[in-house]
Amino acid sequence: MIVKQVSVFVENQKGRLVAMLEVLKANNINMHALSVAETTDFGIVRMILSDSDKGVEVLKKANFTVKETDVLQREMPDIPGGLLETIAKPLNEAGINLEYFYAFIDPAPGKATIVVKVDNPKKAEEILDK
Amino acid sequence: MIWNPKYEMMPRKDLEELQLERLKIQVAKVYEKVPFYRQAFLKKGINPSSIRSLDDLSKLPFTSKQDFRDNYPFGLMTVPMEQVVRLHASSGTTGKPVVAPYTANDIDMWSEVMARTLSSAGMTKYDVMQNAYGYGLFTGGLGFHYGGEKLGATVIPTSAGGTKRQIMLMEDLGTTVITCTPSYSLIIAETALDMGIDLSSLKLKLGVLGAEPWSEQMRQEIETKLPIKAIDIYGLTEIVGPGVSVECPSRCGMHIFEDHFLAEIIDPNTGEQLPYGETGELVLTTLTKEALPVIRFRTKDITSLNVEPCECGRTIVRMAKITGRTDDMLIxxxxxxxxxxxxxxxxxxxxxxxxxxxxxxxxxxxxxxxxxxxxxxxxxxxxxxxxxxxxxxxxxxxxxxxxxxxxxxxxxxxxxxxxxxxxxxxxxxxxx
Missing domain, CATH: 3.30.300.30 (ANL, C-terminal domain)
Structure with a gap:
């Protein structure tokens, strides 16, 4: 499934992540998935939100730099080789480069979910659906 | 040591006569050769005959860095290119650099004021001078080089950088004088420490330092970490490069070589000339430059002038350490x-x-x-x-x-x- 990911630019400075989380909480927005990529100076917080349009709106209002991107969300078996066989290998064979991804365990036993950023999420989805 | 007692110790009255005579010639020359100056003079309703005494200097229009930019590259030059033997250029100004042309006589004059500079700092022909100012378009490298040779010292043209090699040469070649920026002298000190070399065991004894602002605290730090007396110099590309002024060993201001450079202090807001002792913007007029005479250049450097005779015997005016800028330029x-x-x-x-x-x-x-x-x-x-x-x-x-x-x-x-x-x-x- 193709979903909207909300990315936020956050300086590596005390209190900045908290400030961003406060904005989401105040607007009753839940995070379904979260990953942070960081350098020495800044981080990029990537989230799948319960309401991404509203999330973007309130974060912008709070002066954060925000970007919405299409990413691919897939379910996979929570077993050895799960990621390899269901996601990584098929995309690799199709010549699709993974920009980044983050995975988490599903509440349903035996399953995990992965969020994948690729150049063309539609095409990636088609390949994985085969 | 005083390299040229005739000009450095000249009675003020004689010096002022000489300055007036030279100023008249410079003014007539720029009026005749440079449209920019002629227009600026006409705008103020003056011509070369308006200059009858040194007090008339204040009638002359100012020149700014912007004027150099507007007349880039050769618009302010007063000689044909075949008389120019060298071009230097300033570092990173907005857009285009300041281009400084020199005739053979200009190079001689520059070497002379640099020989005076080094001599005032305490250098003699028996010294070995390691010149770690950058060689190239920057006036620092070649300015010091020619001055050192004119003085008769042994010059090692290492240029800036390659600190370990600098220290090796210093040790092996018996360097007595280092010429570089103040901050580079401290990098040399730290590198020597890392290399396990005790600089005080070398022959090094003098540093002639400039091209960037530095405080008295920094001087103390330099003199603690290096076995040198640290002497401050002043200069700028628009005027000549290094060689405008230098401290003597008593270090109570930098002596301006007034037979070549006429100095004034003005109120940076009104442009009014201020009396000796008051703090304001330094304005310099070249008196002997051939290729690029400059009338009343606003340096934007804040200082004051002291005309009292110095204990070293020089009668020429002293400028205080630069305390700031009138613009937002950073060095x-x-x-x-x-x-x-x-x-x-x-x-x-x-x-x-x-x-x-x-x-x-x-x-x-x-x-x-x-x-x-x-x-x-x-x-x-x-x-x-x-x-x-x-x-x-x-x-x-x-x-x-x-x-x-x-x-x-x-x-x-x-x-x-x-x-x-x-x-x-x-x-x-x-x-x-």
């Missing part, structure tokens, strides 16, 4: 940097916001330039790789124009304080 690692220049480079990069701040600091004796740039939605990417590419691009664009490498820090929007009117964009943490 970083010896390079002139204007905030406006950084701004125009940033704005040329697509998507970069005009919100930035410039932070200057000194770490381990090296000036550090950090540019904080706000991240706009337009340039923001969810991929680290692209953000790092942006940082690199900004860094490279700035480096290629400024000639020094800044650190780029991407910051959140509204991070940089917005102010009504002129934003405070520059934060200088250095204690200069």
């Amino acid at each position: 970083i690692r010896g390079v002139n940097v204007f905030p406006s220049q950084i701004e125009s480079i940033l704005l040329e990069i697509e998507g970069v916001e005009p919100h930035y701040s410039i932070i200057v600091d000194r770490e381990r004796h090296m000036d550090i330039l950090e540019i904080q740039v706000e991240v706009s939605e337009e340039v923001f990417s969810d991929e680290i790789r692209k953000m790092e590419a942006l940082e690199k691009k900004v860094q490279e664009e700035l480096e290629s124009t400024l000639g020094i490498s800044p650190n780029i820090k991407l910051v959140e929007p509204k991070h940089i304080a917005r102010t009504v009117g002129k934003a405070k964009r520059v934060i200088d943490h250095r204690e200069l």
Whole structure:
């Protein structure tokens, strides 16, 4: 499934992540998935939100730099080789480069979910659906 | 030591007569040869015959760095190119550099004032001078080189950088005098420490330091860490390069070689000439330059003049250590940097916001330039790789124009304080 990911630019400075989380909480927005990529100076917080349009709106209002991107969300078996066989290998064979991804365990036993950023999420989805 | 007692110890009355005579010639020459000056004179309703005494100097129009830019590259030159034997250029001004042409006589004059400079600092022909000012377009390297040779000293033209090699040569060749920027002298001291070399066991005894602002505290630090007496010099590309003024060993101001450079202090706001002793902007007029005579150049450097005779015997006027600038020019690692220049480079990069701040600091004796740039939605990417590419691009664009490498820090929007009117964009943490 193709979903909207909300990315936020956050300086590596005390209190900045908290400030961003406060904005989401105040607007009753839940995070379904979260990953942070960081350098020495800044981080990029990537989230799948319960309401991404509203999330973007309130974060912008709070002066954060925000970007919405299409990413691919897939379910996979929570077993050895799960990621390899269901996601990584098929995309690799199709010549699709993974920009980044983050995975988490599903509440349903035996399953995990992965969020994948690729150049063309539609095409990636088609390949994985085969 | 006084290299040229005739001119350095001349009775003030004789000196002023000489200055007037030379000023008249310079004024007539620029009026005849340079349209820019002729127009500026006419605008003030004066011509060369208006100059009858040194007091008439204040009637003359000022020249600014902008005038050099407007007349780039040769618009202020008064001789045909076949008489020019060398061109130098200043570092990083906005857009185009200042080009400084020299005739053979100009080079002789420059060598003379540099020989006086080195002699005043305490150097003689028995010294071995290691010249670690940069050789090239920058006036520092060749200016010191010619002065050292004119004095009859042994010159080692190492240029700047390659610190370990500098120290090896210092040890092996018996260097007694080091000429470089003050901050570089401290880098030499630290590197020697790392190499396990005790500089005080070498023959080194004197440092002739300049091209960047430095404080009395820094002088103390230099003299603690290196076995040298540290002497301050002053100069600028528009006037001649180094060689305008220098301290004597009593270190109570820098003596201006007034037979070649006429100095005034003005109120930077009104342009009015101020009496000796008052602090204001230094204005310099060249008296003997052939290729590029300059009338009343506004240096934007803040200082004061002291005309009392010095205990060294010189009668020429002394200028105090530079205490600041009338504009926002920064001198970083010896390079002139204007905030406006950084701004125009940033704005040329697509998507970069005009919100930035410039932070200057000194770490381990090296000036550090950090540019904080706000991240706009337009340039923001969810991929680290692209953000790092942006940082690199900004860094490279700035480096290629400024000639020094800044650190780029991407910051959140509204991070940089917005102010009504002129934003405070520059934060200088250095204690200069």
